[in-house]
Amino acid sequence: MTALLHASVASPPRLQVTEVSLAPGERIALIGPNGSGKTTLLKALAGIEGQATDLRLDGERLSDIPPARRAALLAFLPASREVRWPIPVRDVIALGLNRPDPERVDELLDRLSLTELAERPIDLLSTGERARALLGRALASRPKILLLDEPLSNLDPAWVLRTLDLLDEVTHEGSAVVLALHDLSLLGRFDRVLMLDGGRLVADMPPAALLASPLFGDAFGVEPDGAGWTLRP
Numbered sequence: 001m002t003a004l005l006h007a008s009v010a011s012p013p014r015l016q017v018t019e020v021s022l023a024p025g026e027r028i029a030l031i032g033p034n035g036s037g038k039t040t041l042l043k044a045l046a047g048i049e050g051q052a053t054d055l056r057l058d059g060e061r062l063s064d065i066p067p068a069r070r071a072a073l074l075a076f077l078p079a080s081r082e083v084r085w086p087i088p089v090r091d092v093i094a095l096g097l098n099r100p101d102p103e104r105v106d107e108l109l110d111r112l113s114l115t116e117l118a119e120r121p122i123d124l125l126s127t128g129e130r131a132r133a134l135l136g137r138a139l140a141s142r143p144k145i146l147l148l149d150e151p152l153s154n155l156d157p158a159w160v161l162r163t164l165d166l167l168d169e170v171t172h173e174g175s176a177v178v179l180a181l182h183d184l185s186l187l188g189r190f191d192r193v194l195m196l197d198g199g200r201l202v203a204d205m206p207p208a209a210l211l212a213s214p215l216f217g218d219a220f221g222v223e224p225d226g227a228g229w230t231l232r233p
């Protein structure tokens with residue numbers, strides 16, 4: 001089966017050479033301590049920053065794919081929720097589309113409970129509402145590859161679960177999702193975990209295997225204690 005994304009990327013000294021392959025339908029958590037290189041890796045996989053060797057999306061070289069089609073194949077959601085422009089929420093979501101599709105925008109407004117806020121400028125939304133609107137933009141074109149940098153930060157517990165359900169639907173339709181996160185209690189919702197430490201990929205395995213591995217405590221300096229985590233002495 002052709003990988004949806006395959007690349008060897010690097011961004012020295014922040015990210016050592018890292019080979020990544022994403023298969024259709026995979027739900028992948030990207031974890032690691034602060035500063036370990038998660039954002040750097042996502043940007044490198046999106047072709048925004050760093051160096052990529054033979055970055056292929058759905059079998060095609062990134063450089064051979066025209067920008068409009070590239071946007072429909074891959075979406076990158078930055079961690080920042082800052083938006084300075086007073087663009088209505090409806091138009092922000094529409095920015096994720098190659099051509100006008102008001103029905104798709106309405107569908108996302110509904111799924112993200114943003115219909116009542118559709119005409120409000122995005123800079124006047126709460127942080128969590130803005131996070132939902134920006135996720136809507138990333139999902140708009142039904143990209144095959146979603147690289148999401150901390151999309152669950154700023155969301156209340158119900159919206160964390162609704163967002164994970166929404167992403168499950170996206171992966172059931174065959175897309176691959178890579179999601180950077182800090183809430184390690186959510187790892188069970190993923191098929192695979194990539195763990196970075198000091199700019200190196202130190203683990204690529206299912207969540208249960210990682211949590212049982214000493215690699216986890218070595219990277220984070222914490223240990224699972226049943227109810228949560230405790231600091232290693």
Ligand SMILES: Nc1ncnc2c1ncn2[C@@H]1O[C@H](COP(=O)(O)OP(=O)(O)OP(=O)(O)O)[C@@H](O)[C@H]1O
Binds near residue numbers: 039
């Ligand atoms: N533009 C930059 N120039 C130089 N160093 C940078 C730049 N951006 C980030 N860094 C550094 O690169 C390292 C990796 O940063 P990155 O943002 O990828 O980490 P992260 O794992 O996403 O962290 P966090 O969990 O805190 O969001 C950090 O030490 C950071 O200070």
